[in-house]
Amino acid sequence: VEFYEFINRLIVDTKGDPAGLRITADSSLFAFLPELTICGTILLMLTARLFQVGERLDRAMQRYLAGSLTFYIALVGSVLALAFAAPWRHLGVITDTVSADPASAVRMEIFTGMLVYDTFTVYMRSLLLLFVFLFLLFSRLTGLPDREDAADIYSLVLGATLGMCLMASSNHLLMVFLSVEMASVPSYALAGMLKGRRVSSEAALKYSVFGAGTAGVMLYGISLIAGITHTVHLPSVATELARMDIPQMIASGHGTGELMVLSVGGLMLAVGLAFKLSAVPFHFWCPDVFEGASAEVGAFLSVASKAAALALLIRVAVGLGTVPEDFQNPLRPGDRTANQQAGDSPETLALFNVADETRATLASPSDGEGSLALDRPIVMQRLAPVRDFAAKLIALLAVITCTFGNLAAYGQTNIKRLLAYSTIAHAGYMMMAVSPLIVAAQVAPETSKAAAAGLAIYLFVYLFMNLGAFAVVAFLRNAMRSEEIQDYAGLVRRHPVIVICFSLMLFSLVGMPPLAGFIGKFAIFASLADAYRLTHHDYLLLVLLVGAVNTFLSLFYYVKVVKCMTMDPEPDHRAPFTVPTMASAYIVLITVPTVILVVGWNGVWNTALAAARYLLG
């Protein structure tokens, strides 16, 4: 390829059109707008701080505004990013009679295949941004970011979110590593944000040492995979693995060395992911960090970080175990615009109907590698051992993580540690969805997508119930200066509203219908049962049973908290305290979806299904 053409292609890839300053609607940049907005917001906040805009405002207005300024910048930035993510446009329902919005996202590899932009990206991104929005309100109400470090905290949060958005759209093992680091490093700093408190510093140190170690292992694993397959672009890795024909290798006994290296590489990659998921046995950091860091940071790590890690797990597992339908010839930025009919106005965004044959002519010759004429069914067939390996590994990790998390939560006396173990257990539940997702990818893609949707809807309800639980902990900490469960005794007499909301959230975490937690659990269990029926892998049934038993195990410790708050007598010497009205209102606001979602979860489910629509290509 000539240098000029190479540059030209890069330009097309980035902004969709080689000519001038025009950025087309299907360019990488356009698809990347929400992330760019976050970057801009961070820059703006830091600039404002650099030039002491807040302090000047303070002096000019004779009022304290410095903290508020960064808060409003962050808030507007997150709302703007959410608007650019536009889930309402991309996650519409497609039925037999309703077709997709022509401008909505389909699977497209952006930035030369580093990232993938599809409805799952949109969903995860929107979820994360919605969380950040609620989190900003929450941290504002608890008053964690004070005059000095508001800008620090908000830029760390937004920076981590940026990394998490990248995690959810990774299509390249290098990107996997970079995005994990990008999400982790700000989290280390956030964990140590309570300056001057030893536990907080200890938490941050533990977190970062552990994170650095596992990141190194993961990077080594990636290099092993790259060494065998000569690529780290996930669909290409999968194609290479298919070309190696692993079933044949296993049958003939040749190439066991390569297989060994690949398995070790896969396991090492799993270590890095397991750290982010806080999966057993890489969970040690989790309780200590949650205990040491403030409850606000705990909420951020337990919801956003977990959501991104699960999305990344899906990306990696699906990327290694399957190939997209158009893997020979993926849709690239600019393709849809190039196919635009001559008469259409360039301003129209709805120009994306690409006929398959035209796309084939557009494809650059280097992609096809015409000599390898592998059909997708054959490729998928040959990848079966990879999927099997990944599914069993994830199922094992999920089962252990879930059971361990629930059992270890029994003995906890600190509410944040208890919620940390609860987070571990919930990561286990959610990982359970990934096994059926990959196992059924070839035989029953619909089931596979339903499993992904199950995970997506679980994350959605988990966002509310866990954020709510941490919010209660933070508000109570502010009010009564304690995070010990025994200090909550008899709280229902003082603050019935907060106790009722907290109890509802805890029961929702158990997964009791009609609360929202049950919806996610039901969806995941259903996908396990369905995949078991279709594939007859007995371990799926085992996972289902373990999941069901775990529901029962988890009841003990959640109920312990509820019992303490509602049934235990109030201590005699309790100092009077109040919880601000706004805080109560916020908690009620977060609880309401947990309670009423059951009435109409069909809509959320359809959105989750839409998110999974292009996951398998």
Added chain:
Amino acid sequence: MFDELIILSSIVFLPALGALVLAFVPSTWTDAIRYITLAVTVAVLGLCVLAFMAPGAGLATTGEAAAYMQDVFNISWIPSFEIDYYMGVDGFSFPLVLLTAFISLLAMGASWSITKYIKAYCILFLLLETGMLGVFLSLDFFLFYVFWEVMLLPMYFLIGVWGGPRREYAAIKFFLYTLVGSVLMLVAILLLFFNSDVRSLAVISDLFPGKTATFIDGSQAMQLADRAPQTATPVVWKRLHLNERVEQRLGVTRGRGELAGLLFVRTGGDRLEQPLHLKLVTVGGEGQSSVTYDETKNTVSVVLGSDATASAVAAAVAAHPRAADMLAVLVESGTTADARIGGNQVLDLPAVNRSRGIHTFNLLALAATGQHATRIGTDGEAQFGDSLQWWAFILLFIGFAIKVPSVPVHTWLPDAHVEAPTPISMILAGVLLKMGGYGIVRICYPICPSGGYDLTWFVCGVGVVSMVYGAFAALAQTDFKRLVAYSSVSHMGYVVLGLGVWKAIEGNGFNTAYWNQGVQGAMFQMIAHGISSAGMFFMVGVIYDRVHHRNLNEFGGLFGRMPVYTALSIGIFFAGLGLPGLCGFIGEVFVVLSVWNYSVTLAVISAAVVVLTAAYILWTLQRVYLGPEYRGPHGEALTPSNLRENMIAGVLFVFAILFGIFPYRIPLLGPSILGYMDASVERQVNELGEWSWNNRMVKAPAANGDNAEVLAVQPAALPAVDNAAVTEPAAVAQRAASP
């Protein structure tokens, strides 16, 4: 359907609405809160009575309708998972619904003794009532499960906050035991759901009489239809009450509005990918209907006379070869076949991708699948094979047995009862335990007959062990309330035993009469126990409120101090004992008699338990009410019972007598318990008996040469052993099939 929706929904959700209203009442207005709650329970009972027992407009108790679901509505709730908002009443559920409303009212009346956190108590009480009513009325498995769990949380708090000294232990024990049962149930629900397929049901139903169904994907429908033996009873489609949406996905469209009574199924033909338009055009005056098919527009036009009826349209379509090929006009439901058909309408019969099975949570459809599993076949997507049915039966049975409760999973019950406040004990014993029995009879047996039939010995064994163990344990108690709790374990053992004595094949004969009697006895026992045990717990509560202890050895001589209370107590305890003439007798005697046919040993044991029951109840009466003088603590508090207490006990006692003397029909008032249950019980027992005839008889190896003869004989052709005792399944089937 709209009326049913309103009536059943208001019965179920009126208490929840009341709870919502109470949330905004200041908690200091204690009397207002109590009266509002009482008014809500009265309203629910009133609604039940008005809706189901009003002369002329109530539930059918005779004829064919009485045997099936009545007052059904089915609205799509979560279409993605085929979850419906689907309720209905039949002979199994109606008496239990009424019992729930009735006991809730009395329990609320008994709640005046609650003085702590009255607002929270009343809110939780009402939520509990919603959960209980929902369980008995739901016909969607998912909905059933949701209500089942909804009831858990209020119960946990009601025991845990308002209970006795060890209330927290008792509450969490209750919660955990029930939750174990319900997670097992959830696994079973998912397995059953994903293995069900409404399409296979449609194929063996009366939707396709004499036709083969071709689904759009050309799937197994045709082969399945070939395999279906023509002799077997078809599944009556309209009795499954499937959702309109499901019918549409199957290609079944039911005419709405003026077209009521027409049910179209798009069975085949080309151009399947496009919706087929069915155009109904009216012409003035009299005239024959005519039908044309326009290929270019893919439209079937039916020209009608102005007074054409549904059956005329059906006949016209059937007469046109091309139209008949694409449309089967299937069911003209009995009452509306002669409904006038309005014209100038276009119905779109959609062609939907049916490449995946249409799963269902519909309990009736699941039951039909379970009972016709062998006809549906074991390949393809529909599999309700023996192993699935076994596992599902075991998982579900454990879940329900915990609730009943049966030995060895009964241990939560004595603790919960002892610690629960009196009104909650009344609800717990009077209603909650019945959910277990109801689940077994509504879900376990109809859906998993294979597991149920092969495990009858297990079920009966559990029942008998519970009876014996419960009775002996009761004998050993010194705590009055614990004694009553163990008597519940023993009495509910009769229920499990009666439901389990499934023996429909006797040698070469077909006889479901004994099992029928057993199930009737079990169902009757549930109601009777609901009345007598609620009464017993109330009586214990009355005395506990006065002397604050329950030690049987410290009572005695209450007769002299509280004469009215003692008289009512003795009456209610005799009802629990099973004295002839009181309600406890009928259920016990039915069950014991039916067991005789199943196993003589079990019958002897269960009859012996009656003696044990008499022993512990009489001994209790002697220790508490008789004797010279009360010598226990707080003797000064033993005042005669007040009007409220006498009314609650009196009402219970009156019903104990009424049901004991008139189990079928109360003169001048209308049908009694068995009057409502009879037809439904007989239908279900016959269907299941027929199932065992078809599925287990064939497998039975014959020792001598008349094997072939055995196989060839159909139940209908058998000589009647006893006119009363033998019911012919084929006759029932015919009754079911005829409009």
